[in-house]
Amino acid sequence: MSKLLSETKLNQDGLMALSERLDEPAWIREKRQNAWERAQALDLPQARYTQLRGLEIEKYAAHTLHAGKPDLSSAPAVVSELLSGKSNEDAFGVQLDSSAVQFQLPEALRKQGVIFCDLNAAAREHEGLLKKYLMQDLFKLQTKLHALHAAFWSGGVFLYVPKDVQIEAPLNMLFLHRGAHAGLFTHTVIVAERGSKLTYMEENYALDRQAGALHTAGVEVFLMEGAKVQYGGIQNWNEQTYSFGSRRARIAKDATMDWTLGWLGGRLVVAQLYNELAGPGALAHDVQMAYSHNKQHFDISSNLVHQVPDTKGEVRVRSVLRDRSRSVFSGLIRIESGAQRSDAYQSHRALILNDGARSDSSPSLEINANDVRCTHAASASQLDDEKLFYLRSRGLDEVQAKKAIVDGFFQPTVDNITMELARQRLERLIDEKWEKDEA
Amino acid sequence: MSELQHLGEKKRGATAEQEVVERDYTPYDFRDDIAYLHKAAPGLSVDIVKEISKMKGEPPWMLKKRLEGLEIFLQKPTPTWGGDLSKLDYDKISYYIKPSEGQGHTWEEVPDKIKKTFEKLGIPEAERKFLAGAGAQYESEAIYHNLKKEWEDRGVIFLDSDTGLKKYPHIYEELWGTVVPAADNKYAALNTAFWSGGSFVYVPKGVQVTMPLQAYFRINAADMGQFERTLIILDEGAKLHYIEGCTAPTYSSSSLHSGVIEIIVKKNASMTYTTLQNWANNMYNLVTQRAIVHAGASMSWVDANLGSCLTMKYPSCYLVGEGATGEILSVAYAGDGQHQDTGGKVIHAAPNTTSRITSKSISLRGGRTSYRGLVKIAKGATGAKSNVMCDALLLDDHSVSDTYPYIEIEEDRVTVGHEATVGKVGEDLLFYLRSRGLSESEALSLIVLGFVEEFAKTLPMEYALEFNRLIQLEMEGSVG
Numbered sequence: 015m016s017k018l019l020s021e022t023k024l025n026q027d028g029l030m031a032l033s034e035r036l037d038e039p040a041w042i043r044e045k046r047q048n049a050w051e052r053a054q055a056l057d058l059p060q061a062r063y064t065q066l067r068g069l070e071i072e073k074y075a076a077h078t079l080h081a082g083k084p085d086l087s088s089a090p091a092v093v094s095e096l097l098s099g100k101s102n103e104d105a106f107g108v109q110l111d112s113s114a115v116q117f118q119l120p121e122a123l124r125k126q127g128v129i130f131c132d133l134n135a136a137a138r139e140h141e142g143l144l145k146k147y148l149m150q151d152l153f154k155l156q157t158k159l160h161a162l163h164a165a166f167w168s169g170g171v172f173l174y175v176p177k178d179v180q181i182e183a184p185l186n187m188l189f190l191h192r193g194a195h196a197g198l199f200t201h202t203v204i205v206a207e208r209g210s211k212l213t214y215m216e217e218n219y220a221l222d223r224q225a226g227a228l229h230t231a232g233v234e235v236f237l238m239e240g241a242k243v244q245y246g247g248i249q250n251w252n253e254q255t256y257s258f259g260s261r262r263a264r265i266a267k268d269a270t271m272d273w274t275l276g277w278l279g280g281r282l283v284v285a286q287l288y289n290e291l292a293g294p295g296a297l298a299h300d301v302q303m304a305y306s307h308n309k310q311h312f313d314i315s316s317n318l319v320h321q322v323p324d325t326k327g328e329v330r331v332r333s334v335l336r337d338r339s340r341s342v343f344s345g346l347i348r349i350e351s352g353a354q355r356s357d358a359y360q361s362h363r364a365l366i367l368n369d370g371a372r373s374d375s376s377p378s379l380e381i382n383a384n385d386v387r388c389t390h391a392a393s394a395s396q397l398d399d400e401k402l403f404y405l406r407s408r409g410l411d412e413v414q415a416k417k418a419i420v421d422g423f424f425q426p427t428v429d430n431i432t433m434e435l436a437r438q439r440l441e442r443l444i445d446e447k448w449e450k451d452e453a
Numbered sequence: 454m455s456e457l458q459h460l461g462e463k464k465r466g467a468t469a470e471q472e473v474v475e476r477d478y479t480p481y482d483f484r485d486d487i488a489y490l491h492k493a494a495p496g497l498s499v500d501i502v503k504e505i506s507k508m509k510g511e512p513p514w515m516l517k518k519r520l521e522g523l524e525i526f527l528q529k530p531t532p533t534w535g536g537d538l539s540k541l542d543y544d545k546i547s548y549y550i551k552p553s554e555g556q557g558h559t560w561e562e563v564p565d566k567i568k569k570t571f572e573k574l575g576i577p578e579a580e581r582k583f584l585a586g587a588g589a590q591y592e593s594e595a596i597y598h599n600l601k602k603e604w605e606d607r608g609v610i611f612l613d614s615d616t617g618l619k620k621y622p623h624i625y626e627e628l629w630g631t632v633v634p635a636a637d638n639k640y641a642a643l644n645t646a647f648w649s650g651g652s653f654v655y656v657p658k659g660v661q662v663t664m665p666l667q668a669y670f671r672i673n674a675a676d677m678g679q680f681e682r683t684l685i686i687l688d689e690g691a692k693l694h695y696i697e698g699c700t701a702p703t704y705s706s707s708s709l710h711s712g713v714i715e716i717i718v719k720k721n722a723s724m725t726y727t728t729l730q731n732w733a734n735n736m737y738n739l740v741t742q743r744a745i746v747h748a749g750a751s752m753s754w755v756d757a758n759l760g761s762c763l764t765m766k767y768p769s770c771y772l773v774g775e776g777a778t779g780e781i782l783s784v785a786y787a788g789d790g791q792h793q794d795t796g797g798k799v800i801h802a803a804p805n806t807t808s809r810i811t812s813k814s815i816s817l818r819g820g821r822t823s824y825r826g827l828v829k830i831a832k833g834a835t836g837a838k839s840n841v842m843c844d845a846l847l848l849d850d851h852s853v854s855d856t857y858p859y860i861e862i863e864e865d866r867v868t869v870g871h872e873a874t875v876g877k878v879g880e881d882l883l884f885y886l887r888s889r890g891l892s893e894s895e896a897l898s899l900i901v902l903g904f905v906e907e908f909a910k911t912l913p914m915e916y917a918l919e920f921n922r923l924i925q926l927e928m929e930g931s932v933g
Contacts, residue, residue: 375862392858
């Protein structure tokens with residue numbers, strides 16, 4: 015059983031207490047302090063379609079510390095299965111609220127120089143390496159929430175894969191939320207050195223369906239020449255939780271970044287993704303799926319920044335909406351001056367299951383070079399009565415027929431998922447949520 | 454979102470630094486020395502608004518609207534999206550110029566000096582040959598209006614706005630400013646305060662005007678704002694094609710054109726409004742065009758923007774009756790020092806409404822085109838269908854093309870699609886044309902004309918010729 019040890023608040027005192035407790039190097043403490051000062055000057059994000067009315071930042075704890083093993087009695091089945099199914103051969107980490115509770119890396123990988131630990135541990139044990147990457151020039155303090163994240167981050171992940179090391183099996187990270195008004199400021203730094211390969215899967219679950227949390231996710235992925243990274247992210251917080259994510263990858267020459275993200279939980283979710291295509295031959299591939307119900311609000315944005323010639327990016331996002339939920343998609347393809355022969359594709363498709371749901375979409379292009387191929391598309395469609403009728407005439411009941419149409423809608427996106435584990439998990443969680451909705 | 458804004462700001466900064474290089478306007482670059490009867494003192498003030506209203510002999514309610522407009526204009530912040538408006542100096546603009554007393558009814562009565570300007574643009578010929586009427590606006594006052602007798606007999610009204618207000622005060626009091634209220638945006642408010650000229654058109658029930666009506670606007674004086682205000686009403690089952698074309702001589706200091714066009718298309722009526730905008734390269738063109746489209750009616754905006762240093766213009770259709778149709782065809786051409794921020798807006802507010810937006814843009818020599826559009830399906834607009842297509846052509850590697858579509862859907866029984874492509878002129882196509890004996894600039898202009906053909910096809914013959922001529926002129930010297 016875990017026991018709540020302490021909570022610190024999102025203020026100057028809380029910041030000092032946190033930094034002292036974590037016993038950090040001076041440069042990290044300084045970064046936190048600077049970010050806190052920036053936070054005072056910055057406003058909350060203001061987006062065209064997403065208002066943050068009702069978000070009371072003061073309500074949330076900056077840091078929550080538990081003692082002992084997490085109580086999993088009320089955990090969703092998938093979490094218990096994940097935890098009980100791990101062997102010594104698996105690389106995985108578990109974080110409960112603000113702090114890491116478990117990290118495991120197989121000896122074989124450790125011997126090859128792979129690092130996989132929580133970020134606070136990395137600050138102690140791999141300070142020199144971490145300093146090169148942690149919140150240097152990739153992560154941006156654009157709004158108050160980004161700055162608060164940079165001031166109060168804790169736990170999180172540092173994953174480093176040395177040159178030419180190729181890891182086939184996924185490294186798994188489980189972020190669990192339990193405490194009421196908990197603040198989770200998870201920051202992940204992934205460095206894939208030249209010619210390396212890795213697959214990382216991050217899953218977010220709430221152990222309690224009621225206690226709300228404030229979650230900010232910062233992710234920085236650095237891909238050196240020829241590196242390949244697959245990143246899977248599943249978000250299934252409870253529906254009292256506000257979740258804000260800023261995920262960025264810098265992709266060097268001939269490197270490939272592959273994102274698969276699934277959005278199921280949360281009350282209000284703002285998820286921003288940025289891919290910087292920084293070397294010729296760089297490739298970014300982004301697949302995202304969202305299924306919202308009740309009054310959930312998902313605001314997803316995906317941005318491709320083509321900085322140099324001969325780069326390629328593909329973004330595919332599909333959303334299914336029911337009840338009074340809302341989906342917002344904003345995407346940007348930016349081709350910088352001189353980035354000739356850039357090839358970019360971006361699409362957002364929404365399926366609206368009933369009256370009352372709302373979808374807003376804004377796929378944008380900013381093109382500063384002429385020898386490029388850029389296309390984007392957005393569409394919204396409804397549950398087709400004719401298709402429903404056809405399926406029912408073939409013997410499916412209405413619930414089955416509807417599900418078949420939803421599955422069919424997601425299928426082209428599912429086909430684009432290259433990461434098997436992420437595909438399986440997404441399909442399972444969508445099915446589970448759907449069954450509850452139809453029950 | 455803030456990242457997008459951040460990028461936008463960076464770019465705006467870059468645009469601001471670009472020097473506004475004057476384009477070769479030889480065929481249109483002429484300036485007349487006219488003794489103006491009246492020129493209002495530059496700058497914005499309540500007194501000028503009162504003076505304009507008094508000189509025009511307007512009813513008190515109009516003065517009230519003008520003053521409200523001024524108030525709103527002063528309160529509203531300058532938009533931070535779209536183009537760079539920081540160089541626009543409101544105090545340097547003259548808000549009203551009346552070039553001569555009264556109005557000419559036939560061409561012969563129009564003063565010689567002014568007539569020459571139009572002759573260079575070929576207006577009288579155009580009218581003689583083809584057009585139903587010509588409302589030519591020189592400076593702020595409509596000079597010349599003529600509507601062919603047969604339309605007059607059928608009850609079609611085609612007047613300048615000032616005369617319209619005098620002759621039909623009840624229509625004005627009831628409808629003016631209802632389609633585009635002063636509070637809609639900063640420049641609609643400015644127009645409300647200082648409007649002068651523009652057209653008033655009424656087409657009675659069932660009357661189909663088969664030949665286009667045209668109004669030609671020109672700006673002659675430097676630092677002079679032109680705030681034309683047009684109100685068009687199509688009664689049930691009526692049909693009209695209205696053409697507005699602009700050219701202006703090149704001047705060194707910036708000038709402002711901020712028009713408001715209000716259109717009401719009643720049940721089963723059909724309206725096409727064509728704009729051929731070719732202001733001089735130092736002009737700010739900030740226009741609000743909107744149509745309310747009732748059941749079974751159709752509205753079509755055909756909008757070509759070639760001139761100005763900055764155009765911000767998004768013709769819109771409010772589809773308020775069942776089965777209404779809206780169509781927007783936008784063509785933008787941006788060369789050196791130009792930013793065309795154009796597009797369209799369709800609000801589906803009734804069942805089974807359909808819309809189509811087609812945008813074609815060409816950027817060259819460092820020019821920037823931005824498509825900015827909104828499709829909104831409001832609650833209750835079941836069975837709405839909308840399709841948006843954007844094609845951009847970039848002719849060199851230092852020009853810019855942006856696409857900012859917004860799609861808002863509050864209803865489930867709808868079909869909405871958006872597609873955009875950006876490309877360059879194919880090497881093989883260019884090679885083929887050159888192998889057939891065309892010079893590179895001839896080949897390029899042929900390709901560009903092919904790209905915008907869909908637009909040229911909607912124009913009457915003379916306009917299509919003029920448009921093609923303009924494109925060819927623009928393309929000359931674009932190689933290298």
